Amino acid sequence: MPDSTGSSRFSRRGFFRALTGALDSPPKAVEALGPMAKPAPRAVTFTHERPLITPNGEFFCQTYRPGASAPEIDLGTWRLAVGGLVETPLFLSLTQLWTLPSTLDTCTLMCMGNPPGGDQIGNATWRGVRLADLLARTGVRPEATHLCFEAVDGYTLGLPLVEAAGAGILLAYEMNGGRLPRDHGHPLRAVYPGRYGLQSPKWLKAITLVDYAPVGTWEAASHGWATSGVVKTWSRIDTPRSHSQVRVGEPVALQGVAYAGDRAIRAVEVSLDGGPWMPVTLRPVVSRSAWTQWYIRWTPDRPGDVSIAVRATDETGFVQSRMPGSDSGAYPAGADAIHVILARVSG
Numbered sequence: 001m002p003d004s005t006g007s008s009r010f011s012r013r014g015f016f017r018a019l020t021g022a023l024d025s026p027p028k029a030v031e032a033l034g035p036m037a038k039p040a041p042r043a044v045t046f047t048h049e050r051p052l053i054t055p056n057g058e059f060f061c062q063t064y065r066p067g068a069s070a071p072e073i074d075l076g077t078w079r080l081a082v083g084g085l086v087e088t089p090l091f092l093s094l095t096q097l098w099t100l101p102s103t104l105d106t107c108t109l110m111c112m113g114n115p116p117g118g119d120q121i122g123n124a125t126w127r128g129v130r131l132a133d134l135l136a137r138t139g140v141r142p143e144a145t146h147l148c149f150e151a152v153d154g155y156t157l158g159l160p161l162v163e164a165a166g167a168g169i170l171l172a173y174e175m176n177g178g179r180l181p182r183d184h185g186h187p188l189r190a191v192y193p194g195r196y197g198l199q200s201p202k203w204l205k206a207i208t209l210v211d212y213a214p215v216g217t218w219e220a221a222s223h224g225w226a227t228s229g230v231v232k233t234w235s236r237i238d239t240p241r242s243h244s245q246v247r248v249g250e251p252v253a254l255q256g257v258a259y260a261g262d263r264a265i266r267a268v269e270v271s272l273d274g275g276p277w278m279p280v281t282l283r284p285v286v287s288r289s290a291w292t293q294w295y296i297r298w299t300p301d302r303p304g305d306v307s308i309a310v311r312a313t314d315e316t317g318f319v320q321s322r323m324p325g326s327d328s329g330a331y332p333a334g335a336d337a338i339h340v341i342l343a344r345v346s347g
Contacts, residue, residue, distance in 0.1 A: 050238050050257070052286065052293060053106070054122035056176055061183045062111050062120070062197060064155050064217055070182045071152045071203055078187060080171075084147075084209035087139030094187045097173060100129050105170055105191070107289040108259050110231060112196035113330045117236050117339040121259065123291050126191050128172035131207075132165045140209055148214040149190060150206040157190075157201050158214030168193050168289075171204065192229075193289035194262030196334060199229040226333035231261030233320055233336050235268055235294075235312040242341035248300050252343075254280070255295035260314035265292040267313040272298075273306055303347040309340045 063070075075094060083089040106125045114120035135147075140161070147164055149157040170191040173180050180186040185202030192199045198218045219227045235258035246252045258265045264285075269277035280296040300306065311320040320338050322328050328337035 052123065052283075052290075053176060054124055056124075056178070056181050056184065059122035059124060059175075059184065060111060060120045062113075063153065064198075065153075068153065070186075073152055073187060073203065075187060078205070080188060080204060081206040081208075082134060082138055083206070085141040085144035085211060086135075086209050087141060088137065090134070090138055094173060097129060097171075097188070101133065102127055103130050103170060105168075105193075105289065106287040107170070107191050107193050108291045109191065109197050109200060110234070110259065110334075111330075112198055112225065112229065112334045114234075114335060115330050116234075116324055116328065116335050116337045117242075117341070118330075118335070121234075121236075121257075121291070123257075124176050126170055126172040127174035128170045128188070128191070131167075131169040131171055131190070134171065134207075135165060135209075138209075143211045144209040146210050146213050148206075148208045148210060148216070149201050149204060150208065151201045152203040152205050155201050155203075155217045156214065157199060157216040157218065159199075160213075161209065167195075194231055195229040196231055224332050228333075231259065232334040233260040233263070233265075233312055233314045233318050234258065234334075235310045235320065236339050237270075237308060237310050237341050240341070240343055243344060245344050245346055246300055248303055248345060248347050250299070252298045252300065253295060254298050254308065255293070256310060256339075257291045257293055258310075258312040259291040260312065260318075262289055263314040263316060264288060265312055266315050268292070268294040269311055269313075270296065271309045271311075277311065300343075300345040303345050306343045306345055307340055308343055309338050311338050 078094065080092045080097065081090070082092070104125060104127050106123065108121065108123040111120035144161055146158055146160055149159075171188055172185075172191045173188050175181060175184055180189060185204070188204045189202040190200045190204060236256045237254065238256040239253055240246060254270060258268045265282065268280050268282060270280055271277050278296070280294045283293040283295070285292050313319045320336055322337040324337050324340055329335060
């Protein structure tokens with residue numbers, strides 16, 4: 001919210017109308033924004049401040065034990081054990097995994113604790129072996145109903161077998177064209193499209209087929225957080241940064257990302273100072289599991305503080321509508337609140 005010296009245009013009523021979604025129906029697609037904008041030439045394009053693929057060094061890292069470092073793993077002795085209720089148990093070195101048919105997939109991962117506008121999200125290209133293909137090699141026995149992932153750091157995750165086998169889970173050993181970094185799970189991690197990071201365990205060492213529902217590490221000590229892990233529809237403004245200075249008459253690139261797990265993003269809209277929701281341009285997606293980049297040109301024509309809000313619509317028809325506030329953080333099941341920033345326009 002602006003201070004008492006902010007522009008009188010920044011209406012409290014309009015601001016909260018924007019946040020709650022109680023605005024006019026969006027008009028047809030436009031090339032530039034509303035009453036504060038000047039028409040943008042169609043030839044103008046913007047380069048996103050953040051690349052489509054997140055560099056490894058900028059990709060967020062989380063461990064289930066706060067502050068814990070990545071475990072030391074000896075590749076000479078490390079093996080992935082696939083066993084339990086199977087006809088043919090496997091015990092595979094990393095070199096042996098490399099010889100199996102591999103899949104390349106661009107997939108976004110986000111932490112369940114990522115707040116509106118947060119940075120605990122990244123998009124990477126992963127290479128590895130499909131879990132379903134590996135299970136097919138073992139001859140899963142008919143009495144198996146669940147599987148359990150076990151990691152070197154002690155983290156475990158249980159999943160129904162039908163869900164896990166059909167979810168497109170990748171057992172990844174490469175990230176963005178190189179060896180999976182240690183902090184991101186080297187030598188092997190799961191990448192579960194459409195789920196929060198808690199269901200993509202790192203540093204895997206075993207996959208066990210069982211006839212009961214295992215209680216994993218997260219479920220046992222979730223402290224009230226949800227355990228399903230299904231990603232909520234989420235969007236973010238990347239540029240301009242909140243409270244940054246822009247100038248009257250100078251074009252500004254409004255741009256960011258939207259993500260809805262394995263549900264496609266159908267629309268992204270922005271609103272200025274509680275005005276109508278305006279459609280933006282969506283960049284083509286590289287995969288169904290990757291985030292969607294968006295952008296639009298805005299040319300401020302008056303000085304003062306301007307609120308900028310963003311919301312996304314996914315393929316199910318869900319539209320972000322919750323206003324940011326004390327009850328709109330990530331707890332207990334992930335964030336789907338509208339992201340709002342403040343731009344300061346100087347003359």
